Amino acid sequence: GDSVTQMEGPVTLSEEAFLTINCTYTATGYPSLFWYVQYPGEGLQLLLKATKADDKGSNKGFEATYRKETTSFHLEKGSVQVSDSAVYFCALREGGSYIPTFGRGTSLIVHP
Protein backbone atom coordinates (compact mmCIF):
# COMPACT_ATOMS: atom_id res chain seq x y z
CA GLY A 1 0.00 0.00 0.00
CA ASP A 2 0.88 3.67 -0.15
CA SER A 3 2.96 5.29 2.58
CA VAL A 4 4.54 8.63 3.44
CA THR A 5 7.60 8.98 5.65
CA GLN A 6 8.60 12.27 7.23
CA MET A 7 11.59 13.17 9.29
CA GLU A 8 11.10 12.97 13.02
CA GLY A 9 10.62 16.22 14.87
CA PRO A 10 10.65 18.55 16.49
CA VAL A 11 12.79 20.66 14.23
CA THR A 12 14.06 23.65 16.19
CA LEU A 13 15.49 26.65 14.33
CA SER A 14 16.35 30.26 14.93
CA GLU A 15 14.53 32.95 13.01
CA GLU A 16 15.89 33.48 9.46
CA ALA A 17 17.45 30.00 9.34
CA PHE A 18 17.04 27.70 6.33
CA LEU A 19 14.44 24.98 6.67
CA THR A 20 14.29 21.51 5.13
CA ILE A 21 11.71 18.91 6.13
CA ASN A 22 12.26 15.61 4.36
CA CYS A 23 9.40 13.59 2.90
CA THR A 24 9.61 10.35 0.93
CA TYR A 25 6.78 8.22 -0.34
CA THR A 26 5.83 4.87 -1.79
CA ALA A 27 2.89 4.60 -4.12
CA THR A 28 1.46 2.04 -6.49
CA GLY A 29 0.51 4.62 -9.08
CA TYR A 30 1.35 8.19 -9.97
CA PRO A 31 0.07 10.34 -7.13
CA SER A 32 -0.27 14.02 -6.42
CA LEU A 33 1.82 15.26 -3.50
CA PHE A 34 0.83 17.80 -0.88
CA TRP A 35 2.14 19.67 2.11
CA TYR A 36 -0.38 20.69 4.75
CA VAL A 37 0.29 22.92 7.75
CA GLN A 38 -1.41 22.82 11.14
CA TYR A 39 -1.02 25.86 13.38
CA PRO A 40 -1.53 25.33 17.12
CA GLY A 41 -5.12 24.48 18.02
CA GLU A 42 -6.34 24.56 14.42
CA GLY A 43 -7.19 22.19 11.61
CA LEU A 44 -4.90 21.43 8.68
CA GLN A 45 -4.73 23.69 5.67
CA LEU A 46 -3.09 23.16 2.32
CA LEU A 47 0.33 24.80 2.02
CA LEU A 48 1.33 23.66 -1.47
CA LYS A 49 0.93 20.81 -3.93
CA ALA A 50 2.47 19.25 -7.04
CA THR A 51 0.69 16.92 -9.43
CA LYS A 52 3.43 15.60 -11.72
CA ALA A 53 7.14 14.90 -11.78
CA ASP A 54 9.44 17.94 -11.60
CA ASP A 55 6.55 20.23 -10.65
CA LYS A 56 7.46 22.75 -7.97
CA GLY A 57 4.77 23.79 -5.54
CA SER A 58 5.27 27.07 -3.74
CA ASN A 59 3.41 29.27 -1.27
CA LYS A 60 4.33 31.78 1.47
CA GLY A 61 8.05 31.32 0.75
CA PHE A 62 7.85 27.52 1.06
CA GLU A 63 8.78 25.29 -1.88
CA ALA A 64 8.78 21.59 -2.65
CA THR A 65 9.69 19.76 -5.86
CA TYR A 66 8.12 16.47 -6.96
CA ARG A 67 11.09 14.13 -7.49
CA LYS A 68 9.85 10.90 -9.02
CA GLU A 69 13.32 9.37 -9.35
CA THR A 70 13.93 9.65 -5.59
CA THR A 71 10.24 9.45 -4.59
CA SER A 72 10.65 12.59 -2.52
CA PHE A 73 8.88 15.89 -1.88
CA HIS A 74 11.06 17.79 0.57
CA LEU A 75 9.76 21.06 1.99
CA GLU A 76 12.14 24.04 2.03
CA LYS A 77 12.10 27.67 3.07
CA GLY A 78 15.01 30.04 2.83
CA SER A 79 14.32 32.10 5.93
CA VAL A 80 11.86 30.94 8.58
CA GLN A 81 9.87 33.20 10.88
CA VAL A 82 8.47 32.64 14.36
CA SER A 83 5.02 32.58 12.76
CA ASP A 84 6.03 29.46 10.77
CA SER A 85 6.00 27.42 13.99
CA ALA A 86 3.49 24.65 13.29
CA VAL A 87 3.18 20.98 12.41
CA TYR A 88 3.78 20.13 8.75
CA PHE A 89 2.22 17.08 7.09
CA CYS A 90 3.30 15.54 3.83
CA ALA A 91 0.57 13.65 1.96
CA LEU A 92 -0.16 11.88 -1.30
CA ARG A 93 -3.30 11.03 -3.17
CA GLU A 94 -3.69 8.54 -6.01
CA GLY A 95 -6.25 8.73 -8.78
CA GLY A 96 -9.36 6.70 -8.13
CA SER A 97 -8.87 6.83 -4.37
CA TYR A 98 -11.06 8.66 -1.91
CA ILE A 99 -8.44 8.53 0.82
CA PRO A 100 -5.19 10.50 0.94
CA THR A 101 -2.19 9.07 2.77
CA PHE A 102 -0.63 11.36 5.37
CA GLY A 103 2.76 11.28 7.02
CA ARG A 104 2.97 11.49 10.80
CA GLY A 105 3.74 15.21 10.77
CA THR A 106 6.86 17.17 11.69
CA SER A 107 6.73 19.84 14.36
CA LEU A 108 8.68 23.02 13.59
CA ILE A 109 9.63 25.41 16.38
CA VAL A 110 11.20 28.74 15.42
CA HIS A 111 12.83 30.84 18.11
CA PRO A 112 13.30 34.63 17.85
Place this chain on the structure above:
Amino acid sequence: SQTIHQWPATLVQPVGSPLSLECTVEGTSNPNLYWYRQAAGRGLQLLFYSVGIGQISSEVPQNLSASRPQDRQFILSSKKLLLSDSGFYLCAWSAGQGFKNIQYFGAGTRLSVL
Protein backbone atom coordinates in the same frame (compact mmCIF):
# COMPACT_ATOMS: atom_id res chain seq x y z
CA SER B 1 -16.90 29.57 -1.85
CA GLN B 2 -16.90 26.41 0.17
CA THR B 3 -16.74 26.40 3.95
CA ILE B 4 -16.67 23.68 6.57
CA HIS B 5 -18.06 24.10 10.06
CA GLN B 6 -17.32 21.84 12.97
CA TRP B 7 -18.63 22.10 16.51
CA PRO B 8 -18.23 22.27 19.39
CA ALA B 9 -14.67 23.56 19.50
CA THR B 10 -14.01 22.13 22.95
CA LEU B 11 -15.79 19.43 24.90
CA VAL B 12 -15.21 17.87 28.30
CA GLN B 13 -17.19 14.70 28.95
CA PRO B 14 -17.21 12.08 31.72
CA VAL B 15 -16.36 8.47 30.96
CA GLY B 16 -19.46 6.55 29.91
CA SER B 17 -21.34 9.57 28.59
CA PRO B 18 -22.57 9.85 24.99
CA LEU B 19 -20.94 11.93 22.28
CA SER B 20 -22.16 13.80 19.25
CA LEU B 21 -19.88 15.93 17.08
CA GLU B 22 -21.30 17.65 14.04
CA CYS B 23 -19.75 18.79 10.80
CA THR B 24 -21.40 20.62 7.92
CA VAL B 25 -20.09 21.76 4.57
CA GLU B 26 -21.45 24.67 2.57
CA GLY B 27 -20.98 25.71 -1.02
CA THR B 28 -20.55 22.30 -2.61
CA SER B 29 -22.65 19.22 -3.28
CA ASN B 30 -21.95 15.53 -2.82
CA PRO B 31 -18.65 16.03 -1.02
CA ASN B 32 -16.58 13.18 0.34
CA LEU B 33 -16.59 13.57 4.12
CA TYR B 34 -14.04 12.34 6.64
CA TRP B 35 -13.53 12.09 10.39
CA TYR B 36 -9.96 11.98 11.69
CA ARG B 37 -8.59 11.77 15.21
CA GLN B 38 -5.29 13.22 16.28
CA ALA B 39 -3.92 12.10 19.64
CA ALA B 40 -1.49 14.45 21.39
CA GLY B 41 1.82 14.55 19.52
CA ARG B 42 0.66 11.97 16.98
CA GLY B 43 -0.35 11.96 13.36
CA LEU B 44 -3.78 11.71 11.80
CA GLN B 45 -5.87 8.59 12.19
CA LEU B 46 -8.71 8.20 9.70
CA LEU B 47 -11.81 7.01 11.55
CA PHE B 48 -14.62 7.16 8.97
CA TYR B 49 -15.28 8.42 5.50
CA SER B 50 -18.40 8.79 3.41
CA VAL B 51 -18.86 9.22 -0.33
CA GLY B 52 -22.63 9.74 -0.20
CA ILE B 53 -25.70 9.96 2.02
CA GLY B 54 -26.01 6.88 4.18
CA GLN B 55 -22.69 5.46 2.95
CA ILE B 56 -20.16 5.12 5.77
CA SER B 57 -16.83 3.30 5.69
CA SER B 58 -15.08 2.55 8.96
CA GLU B 59 -11.32 2.41 9.00
CA VAL B 60 -10.77 1.53 12.64
CA PRO B 61 -13.07 -0.67 14.77
CA GLN B 62 -13.88 1.09 18.05
CA ASN B 63 -16.80 2.39 20.08
CA LEU B 64 -17.37 5.33 17.75
CA SER B 65 -19.86 5.51 14.89
CA ALA B 66 -20.60 7.98 12.12
CA SER B 67 -23.70 8.97 10.21
CA ARG B 68 -24.48 11.12 7.21
CA PRO B 69 -28.15 12.06 7.41
CA GLN B 70 -27.87 14.79 4.78
CA ASP B 71 -25.58 15.40 1.83
CA ARG B 72 -23.40 17.94 3.62
CA GLN B 73 -23.73 16.81 7.22
CA PHE B 74 -21.47 14.31 8.95
CA ILE B 75 -21.92 13.28 12.58
CA LEU B 76 -19.55 11.40 14.85
CA SER B 77 -21.16 9.62 17.80
CA SER B 78 -20.52 7.35 20.71
CA LYS B 79 -22.93 5.74 23.15
CA LYS B 80 -20.34 5.49 25.94
CA LEU B 81 -17.08 7.38 25.89
CA LEU B 82 -13.81 5.82 27.03
CA LEU B 83 -10.76 7.63 28.40
CA SER B 84 -8.91 6.62 25.25
CA ASP B 85 -11.39 8.61 23.14
CA SER B 86 -9.73 11.85 24.23
CA GLY B 87 -8.09 13.69 21.38
CA PHE B 88 -8.46 16.28 18.68
CA TYR B 89 -11.17 15.38 16.15
CA LEU B 90 -11.04 16.80 12.67
CA CYS B 91 -13.71 16.76 10.00
CA ALA B 92 -12.65 17.18 6.39
CA TRP B 93 -14.13 17.16 2.91
CA SER B 94 -12.87 16.70 -0.61
CA ALA B 95 -14.45 16.47 -4.06
CA GLY B 96 -14.60 13.24 -6.05
CA GLN B 97 -11.86 10.71 -6.63
CA GLY B 98 -9.50 12.97 -8.52
CA PHE B 99 -5.86 12.62 -7.52
CA LYS B 100 -5.41 16.39 -7.54
CA ASN B 101 -8.19 16.92 -5.03
CA ILE B 102 -7.36 18.73 -1.83
CA GLN B 103 -8.59 17.87 1.67
CA TYR B 104 -10.27 20.81 3.39
CA PHE B 105 -10.32 20.60 7.17
CA GLY B 106 -12.52 22.05 9.85
CA ALA B 107 -11.09 23.83 12.88
CA GLY B 108 -11.33 20.70 15.03
CA THR B 109 -12.94 19.64 18.31
CA ARG B 110 -10.78 19.13 21.37
CA LEU B 111 -12.39 16.29 23.35
CA SER B 112 -11.31 15.52 26.90
CA VAL B 113 -12.81 12.45 28.54
CA LEU B 114 -12.39 12.49 32.31
